Amino acid sequence: MKTVNSMCHSCGGRVREVLDYQLLRRVTSDCKPMPEGGRKGVCDRCGLVQSIITEEWNQACHEIYTNYSVYYQSGGSEQAVFSPGSAQGMTRSHRILAQTKGILGLQACGKALDVGCGNGNFLKAFSSLYPEWKLSGCEYNDIYREDILAISGIEAFYEGGIDSLTGRYDFISLIHVLEHIENPIRFLRNVTSLLDEQGILLIEVPFYMDNPFELLIADHASHFDESSMLGVLAAAGLAPVSISTRAVSKEMTVVATRQDQATDSEKPIKEKRLPLARAVSSLLDFRNRALNCRRTSDELAIFGTSIGGTWICSELENHVDYFVDEDPIRIGRTHMGKPIRSLSDFRAGTSLCIPLAPCSAQPLLTRLPKSEVEPIVL
Numbered sequence: 001m002k003t004v005n006s007m008c009h010s011c012g013g014r015v016r017e018v019l020d021y022q023l024l025r026r027v028t029s030d031c032k033p034m035p036e037g038g039r040k041g042v043c044d045r046c047g048l049v050q051s052i053i054t055e056e057w058n059q060a061c062h063e064i065y066t067n068y069s070v071y072y073q074s075g076g077s078e079q080a081v082f083s084p085g086s087a088q089g090m091t092r093s094h095r096i097l098a099q100t101k102g103i104l105g106l107q108a109c110g111k112a113l114d115v116g117c118g119n120g121n122f123l124k125a126f127s128s129l130y131p132e133w134k135l136s137g138c139e140y141n142d143i144y145r146e147d148i149l150a151i152s153g154i155e156a157f158y159e160g161g162i163d164s165l166t167g168r169y170d171f172i173s174l175i176h177v178l179e180h181i182e183n184p185i186r187f188l189r190n191v192t193s194l195l196d197e198q199g200i201l202l203i204e205v206p207f208y209m210d211n212p213f214e215l216l217i218a219d220h221a222s223h224f225d226e227s228s229m230l231g232v233l234a235a236a237g238l239a240p241v242s243i244s245t246r247a248v249s250k251e252m253t254v255v256a257t258r259q260d261q262a263t264d265s266e267k268p269i270k271e272k273r274l275p276l277a278r279a280v281s282s283l284l285d286f287r288n289r290a291l292n293c294r295r296t297s298d299e300l301a302i303f304g305t306s307i308g309g310t311w312i313c314s315e316l317e318n319h320v321d322y323f324v325d326e327d328p329i330r331i332g333r334t335h336m337g338k339p340i341r342s343l344s345d346f347r348a349g350t351s352l353c354i355p356l357a358p359c360s361a362q363p364l365l366t367r368l369p370k371s372e373v374e375p376i377v378l
């Protein structure tokens with residue numbers, strides 16, 4: 001695979017681009033289709049998989065965030081996360097807090113700040129579990145100001161970046177924020193300066209190694225794995241307490257505290273270009289099989305209405321009959337103009353495209369009605 005070089009937006013090292021990525025259509029992080037032509041690569045020095053940051057990329061992100069809609073497929077309700085092998089969903093925020101409760105070891109009361117609080121889903125979950133805490137939310141626009149201010153325990157809502165914030169917090173959360181940020185080290189240094197000496201930082205990011213469809217998200221500046229996350233934490237003056245890719249499926253959950261001084265990670269970086277190139281080639285292969293299937297099938301359905309489902313529907317030029325989803329809030333609605341049906345309404349004999357992470361697709365296969373038509377999986 002041919003590569004070209006650019007500069008790492010995190011450490012300034014050399015990024016080698018995986019050119020085939022440009023052939024894939026993309027999706028915005030709020031699940032809207034985007035044309036092909038994006039650029040992703042891997043830093044030779046810090047190993048961070050990343051978008052190549054250009055003026056064009058910044059402009060595209062500005063447009064995405066200006067028109068952002070949180071979970072529009074379910075009318076703003078937070079996406080349910082499913083444990084492997086089960087159709088039983090729980091909101092992502094509740095899952096994160098349930099999984100980290102022991103590690104966080106938070107006191108009965110304190111001051112918490114949620115950076116990138118969106119419409120307040122995480123703050124609401126936090127408030128229900130820690131009702132004595134004083135909460136603040138920060139977001140780059142004030143669309144959801146009133147919703148945030150209505151949450152129990154809320155003290156303040158801040159519009160804009162974190163640069164203007166002052167004070168110290170006992171707990172700061174970055175839930176699906178860090179992957180959007182250009183120069184994550186500089187950003188985390190600013191976050192660290194707001195953290196009390198004994199304060200706890202919780203970071204939740206997607207984990208592309210478990211879910212290659214995550215690489216299709218145009219506005220994600222970084223795609224972290226454990227070693228690139230460790231490097232960024234150390235350079236920002238943070239020490240990891242726990243890094244887990246099992247707490248929430250397909251995500252990385254990081255708990256960290258301040259450390260006395262920033263350190264450069266001396267650990268040798270494993271070659272990361274190969275996994276990225278492999279993931280890109282398996283996505284291209286998935287797309288080609290779906291296109292072939294479209295040509296030969298009378299009826300084609302897509303499982304899931306999030307990143308993968310939106311992407312493959314767009315690659316198929318919307319020539320799709322319907323979506324199938326297990327999230328009860330989404331069933332009966334439409335996505336990209338197509339009806340969303342429940343799994344029990346899925347007709348055996350219909351071709352089914354399953355653009356889900358392998359860890360989600362495999363247990364699903366056992367729940368599907370028996371059919372002669374082989375579903376398309378990654």
Ligand SMILES: [Zn+2]
Binds near residue numbers: 008
């Ligand atoms: Zn780098």
